[in-house]
Amino acid sequence: MGLEFTFLENIFIATGIILILATFFCLYRAVVGPSEADRVVAINIIGTKTVVIISLIAFVLKQEFFLDVALVYALISFVATIGIAKYMEKGALE
Amino acid sequence: MNVMTSVLIIAALAAGLFFFLVGVVGLLRLPDVYSRMHATTKCDTLGAGLILFALILYAGFSNASVKLLLMILFIWITNPTAAHVIARASYRNKVRVCEGTYELDKTGEAQCND
Numbered sequence: 100m101g102l103e104f105t106f107l108e109n110i111f112i113a114t115g116i117i118l119i120l121a122t123f124f125c126l127y128r129a130v131v132g133p134s135e136a137d138r139v140v141a142i143n144i145i146g147t148k149t150v151v152i153i154s155l156i157a158f159v160l161k162q163e164f165f166l167d168v169a170l171v172y173a174l175i176s177f178v179a180t181i182g183i184a185k186y187m188e189k190g191a192l193e
Numbered sequence: 194m195n196v197m198t199s200v201l202i203i204a205a206l207a208a209g210l211f212f213f214l215v216g217v218v219g220l221l222r223l224p225d226v227y228s229r230m231h232a233t234t235k236c237d238t239l240g241a242g243l244i245l246f247a248l249i250l251y252a253g254f255s256n257a258s259v260k261l262l263l264m265i266l267f268i269w270i271t272n273p274t275a276a277h278v279i280a281r282a283s284y285r286n287k288v289r290v291c292e293g294t295y296e297l298d299k300t301g302e303a304q305c306n307d
């Protein structure tokens with residue numbers, strides 16, 4: 100593995116690591132959170148962070164198709180959030 | 194990649210990280226679900242927007258930057274929508290509000306909801 104990173108790529112790696120640590124703190128709220136809405140909010144924000152982390156990884160590893168993965172992940176995360184919120188509101192998926 | 198662009202990229206990354214960390218602190222510390230949502234939607238729009246903007250500057254004018262721009266647009270459209278739907282669902286389910294919240298009744302009088 101002869102990966103050599105430039106200065107800016109090292110900064111991207113540091114940003115990604117800080118975001119991953121922040122994601123663990125969000126996970127605390129998703130596990131403990133007193134109501135269902137707290138959990139949904141925490142999971143929503145974890146999804147946004149994941150999109151950003153995947154984009155950073157795409158530039159660090161120089162794999163451009165990871166950006167497509169991030170785009171699709173954003174779509175699926177949105178649909179999942181809407182589905183869970185509708186289920187909370189009505190008590191059934193209709 | 195000249196120095197000016199690098200400085201701009203690092204500044205945008207730092208600002209985006211700042212907004213993300215503020216959102217996480219708000220998510221952990223604020224008292225009820227509505228105020229937590231208020232903190233995290235900032236983190237969605239500004240944090241993700243600024244970090245993806247830094248990546249656009251890094252990528253220059255290419256395929257990747259168009260995809261990143263689409264991603265920013267999509268996040269800016271969908272995340273307020275998702276927050277609105279969650280807030281409506283929790284309001285209709287009568288999720289607990291924190292103590293000392295004022296509620297307006299139909300005559301416009303403020304009533305303390307202790």
